[in-house]
Amino acid sequence: MRFVKVSAALVLATLLSACSWWGGDKLAPDVPEQQLYEEALSAMDDDNYALAVEKLQLLEARYPFGQYSEQAQLELIYAYFKTYEPESASAAADRFVRLHPNHANIDYAYYMKGLTAFEQDRSFLTRYLPLDETQRDPGAARDSFDSFATLVSRYPESEYAPDAQKRMQYLKNRLATHEIHVAAYYMKRQAWVAAANRGRYVVENFQETPAVPDALAVMGEAYTELGMTELANNAYKVLELNFPDYEVRSFKEPRSTLLNTATFGLLGEAETPAVPARPTGSSGASKAKAAETDEAKEERSWFDRITFGIFD
Template sequence: MRLVKTCAALVLVSLLSACTWWSENADVEPDIPEQQLYEEALSAMDDGNYSLGVERLQLLEARYPFGRYSEQAQLELIYAYFRTFEPDSASAAADRFIRLHPNHDNIDYAYYMKGLTAFEKDRSFLTRYLPLDETQRDPGAARDSFDSFATLVNRYPESEYAPDAQKRMQYLKNRLATHEIHVATYYMKRQAWLAAANRGRYVVENYQETPAVADGLAIMHEAYTQVGLTDLADDAMEVLTLNFPDYEVRSFREGSSSLLNIATFGLLGDAEEVAVPARPTQSLGETRAEEREKEDAKEERSWFDKVTFGVFE
């Protein structure tokens, strides 16, 4: 009887060991040569199957971390993540490549893709196809994108990616400046005059050659006037007049409206016109003049158009 129990125990242990061995080896893929994995990844990406490309590149990195294709696979993985709309993974892959290969010949590409990933992450689906003002949203991704592009342009000015990075930097600069004006306008409406003046001064000092500089000077003039700093207010107005002679000076404070204007939802009566921060260009090729023409076209609405809510005109 004792012998039977011992034999049964040995058989049970053998069966359990066999099950464990088969289960462990069931999920293990056969060894695939490094070159084959790399070629499969490139082929999948050429066919537009970037998800499969990511899978093959990840497997290549896991199997051959120090192989002949490892560095190039890391660069390809950045782009594959970018095309599969995984901005966080793409940014992390770019940071990893920059950290591991600071002297690589294609390090400029890693910086460019890092900036481009943040740039596209900031431009959501709604802002691309609907007339939403993205300058009022959190500018964190825009700052990250600008910093990456700035590093690329400063360190590698001869890079083939530098010209496009410079164009995107100008767009981002306009956007960040306009965001500061929105914040300053918020402070103006809350009568936080010094906070608004500091925001306006920050735009003037850090975002020169952007349309928002004129708004920054106007905010400085109005805010300094409110707190009695007439010398600073006069200086801001003098600079504004000399550099932007056609600028229409309007108040950035909360506007006041008559009772008739409020009762008729703005159709009748008088209302104080409040300044609106200038928006940055919505595309890299749109000029400031074209943007102003669009804004003027929106403002020129007839009385009949207002009454019918734009249905018949």
């Protein structure tokens, strides 16, 4: 009987300790708030941001109203940013702004939110390969611009404002160029109204960017296709007065016959895109454009087609 009691006690003790034997959840020992904060800072100094995130999260969970809680929330934004967790970094910045709207370092939260979105869509390929970022989805760029704009408007004396302004100018140029890509797409699809609206949007909202002359050219060509001669002439007049050296080109996609497409340009005729009208003038740019247009209209010989233009 005694043997049975001893056996039952051993089995019960084994069941109670099974979780610890098989790697079950263990309660972390209580660590003072200051020690946790110092360990997090030490991990960040060693570029071990994953460990820093772990320490800062534990500090927030155990000491939500402690003396280091607010600073830990700021440090957590940066730690998320360095561990390439943009969603978590942005959420942490929003949370800090919501909980501490009058904090002395709230400008830092806005700056980090903008910087996180700024770097969000910059993948490994875009960092080291010459890819055109202006053709990608501009959602993150818009979020970044909005955050930087809030920082500059509300806290113009912030130490982060100068860098934010520089990044805003870059983002402004990028967003304007993206609108031109979209307008060119509409032109190729013969969506003249949509293309003209995109061009007008750039002129009205992204002034002093390199995309403005392209926007005016798109407006002029789209209005010409719509038969709105007065609006087209106004667009070209503004273009010529403000950008006299700009070389007008067509944003319409050249059309080709089925035979021309099937034979890779060897047979059949390809229709060259029409050059948009513009005010006549004797400038060198206008003459050069007219010469290029005349040359493009010349008939290609059979020998030139067969040899792909190598021996012509």
